[in-house]
Amino acid sequence: MGIRIQEAAKRLAEGDLVAFxxxxxxxxxxxxxxxxxxxxxxxxxxxxxxxxxxVHLAPNADLSYWVSEVPVEAKKLIExxxxxPLTLILPRATHIPDAVSGGQSSVGxxxxxxxxxxxxxxxxxxxxxxxxxxVAAPSANKFGQxxxxxxxxxxxxxxxxxxxxxxxVLEGDDSDIGIESTIVDLSRLKEGIGAVLLRPGHxxxxxxxxxxxxxxxxxxxxxxxxxxxxxxxxxxxxPLQMVxxxxxxxxxxxxxxxxxxVLMAFKEIVSQVTSQVSTxxxxxxxxxxxxxxxxxxxxxIYGLLRRLDEQGYQRICVQAxxxxxxxxxxxxxxxxAAAAFx
Ligand code: TXA
Ligand code: MG
Numbered sequence: 001m002g003i004r005i006q007e008a009a010k011r012l013a014e015g016d017l018v019a020f021x022x023x024x025x026x027x028x029x030x031x032x033x034x035x036x037x038x039x040x041x042x043x044x045x046x047x048x049x050x051x052x053x054x055v056h057l058a059p060n061a062d063l064s065y066w067v068s069e070v071p072v073e074a075k076k077l078i079e080x081x082x083x084x085p086l087t088l089i090l091p092r093a094t095h096i097p098d099a100v101s102g103g104q105s106s107v108g109x110x111x112x113x114x115x116x117x118x119x120x121x122x123x124x125x126x127x128x129x130x131x132x133x134x135v136a137a138p139s140a141n142k143f144g145q146x147x148x149x150x151x152x153x154x155x156x157x158x159x160x161x162x163x164x165x166x167x168x169v170l171e172g173d174d175s176d177i178g179i180e181s182t183i184v185d186l187s188r189l190k191e192g193i194g195a196v197l198l199r200p201g202h203x204x205x206x207x208x209x210x211x212x213x214x215x216x217x218x219x220x221x222x223x224x225x226x227x228x229x230x231x232x233x234x235x236x237x238x239p240l241q242m243v244x245x246x247x248x249x250x251x252x253x254x255x256x257x258x259x260x261x262v263l264m265a266f267k268e269i270v271s272q273v274t275s276q277v278s279t280x281x282x283x284x285x286x287x288x289x290x291x292x293x294x295x296x297x298x299x300x301i302y303g304l305l306r307r308l309d310e311q312g313y314q315r316i317c318v319q320a321x322x323x324x325x326x327x328x329x330x331x332x333x334x335x336x337a338a339a340a341f342x
Contacts, residue, residue, distance in 0.1 A: 005116070008170045009123035012037075012135060017044060017161065019140040019154045020120050021172030022112040024085045024181050024202070025147035025302070026154050027056065027137030028167075031124075038099040038136050044161050047143040052102035054087050054181075055134040057111050058121035065132045066109055068093050071189050073212055080211045083113040085177055085202045089185040100136050106187035109134075116172040139180060144233055144340070146309075149175040149302045177202045178299040179329055184208060184216060185223060196223055200329040202298065234333045235340035236309040240316045242338050248319050249273055255283035259314040262286045264304070266319055286313075294326045301330065305337075 003011070008018045015037040018029045028044065030037035032055045042049055055066060063070055063078075067090040074088055092100075092107035101107050112118065125133035139147035140154045148154045151171040161167035182201030195216040197205055209215040243251060248265055252274050255261050260283055265273055267289045275285045288304070291297050308316050318334055321327045 003168045003170060005119045005123050005170070008120055008168060009127055011168055012120075012124050012133075013127045015040075016165075017041065017167040018120070018135075018170055019148075019151075019158075019167060020117055020135075020137070020170040021114055021151070021175060022056075022117045023114045023175060024112070024177045024179065025149055025175050026140040026151065027117075027135070028140035028154075028158075029056070029120075029135040029137040032100050032134035032136040033095075033097060035097045035099040038097065040166060041136065041138060042099075044158060044167065045138060045141070045143050047138065049099075050102040051138075052104055052106075052108060053100055053136040053138045054108040054110050055096075055100060055136050056117065056121060057109055057134055058125050059083055059111055059118055060122070061111070061125065061134070062132055063109065064093075065130075066093055066096065066134060067091060067107060071186055073189065073195055074186050076211050077184065077186075077208070078111075081203055081207075083111040083118065085113075085181040086110065087181045087183045087199075089183065089187045089198065091187055106185075108183065110181055114172065114175075116170060120170060144235060146234055146236055146302050146305050146337075147180055149178050149299075153303070153306060174303070176299065178302060179333060182208070182329070185219075193217075196220075198223060200332050202295070202329065204325060205328060206325055232340035233336040235337045236305045236316060238309050238313055238316050239341040240305075240318060240334075240337050241341065242320050242334060243317045244320050245269060248317070251317060252277055252285040253282050255285060256314075257281070257283055259283035260286065260312070261315040261317055262288055262308055262311070262313045263317045264288050264290045264308075264319060266290060266292045268292060269319070283314075290319075294324075294330055298330060301333070 030041050069091050087108050087110040089106045089108050182203040183199040185196040185198050197216040270289045
């Protein structure tokens with residue numbers, strides 16, 4: 001099932017889909033300049049047509065081929081954070097197909113740091129007459145579901161497409177960061193609107209502020225659409241709920257008789273959580289200890305949600321995260337996951 005770089009690049013050039021590893025999550029890639037290839041992404045994901053996709057570029061790509069302007073803010077951020085988990089939304093060059101930008105006048109661009117992603121992007125670019133190849137890729141999951149952080153997640157998400165030969169999977173290690181890139185909108189600078197943080201990620205608001213010289217704003221109503229910003233997103237199939245620390249300790253007494261729930265609790269409180277009372281009075285609670293370091297938590301979260309999803313729990317409870325700036329991205333993802341069930 002797994003294929004090699006050259007073969008993967010060739011399939012992209014032929015208009016087929018290739019899933020590939022990045023440092024954030026696995027992407028579901030297609031030739032960004034081939035609208036019918038991009039249409040296959042939307043079809044496989046079940047994603048609405050007006051949601052734009054990120055164009056992934058090789059480290060030596062000519063950015064001015066893809067965007068109509070590279071403002072000084074973009075240059076600074078690129079210098080600090082590329083290649084890496086940062087997507088920039090910039091005014092798009094006129095030849096970029098509507099299909100990529102969901103009809104908007106901007107385009108999202110990102111240069112991943114993952115060596116397999118870079119090798120694929122470089123090999124694909126070499127197949128283009130002008131040497132410029134961009135791979136449009138959303139996370140390789142069905143719309144609204146948890147993003148994949150391993151090749152096996154992708155395989156389990158798209159069995160039909162792989163079977164039909166429309167999708168090949170370029171395998172790599174598990175994604176090191178584990179949550180999607182930070183997205184910064186720089187497409188409205190001309191309107192006097194500075195950098196906007198559309199999606200928090202591994203690169204934090206504070207790190208962006210340090211490079212920009214000011215803190216990026218949060219999105220207003222006119223900000224470009226980000227499908228991950230829909231209230232309910234990133235959700236497992238099992239209902240997920242956030243639980244405050246003090247409620248975790250006696251959570252078991254709220255579980256209906258006959259039900260089995262799981263609680264993801266920080267290591268520090270695990271010994272204080274009651275996991276069983278009389279089975280006549282309540283159901284049972286299994287406890288899963290999670291890291292209190294946000295980087296380690298992010299690396300593990302999506303894979304863990306997928307595993308818990310397969311274990312037949314009636315509910316996944318997640319101990320509420322610190323309201324600390326370093327936890328902004330994880331609060332964002334888990335609150336959206338929980339919102340799918342209210
Ligand atoms: O880490 C990541 O960003 C991963 C890997 C594969 O690179 N990709 C990813 O793609 O998370 P996706 O499609 O699942 O999320 C990208 C988000 C979407 O919510 C999309 O709406 C937004 O980026 N986006 C892409 N282009 C945009 C544009 N021109 N304007 C506004 N939002 C855009
Ligand atoms: Mg996604």
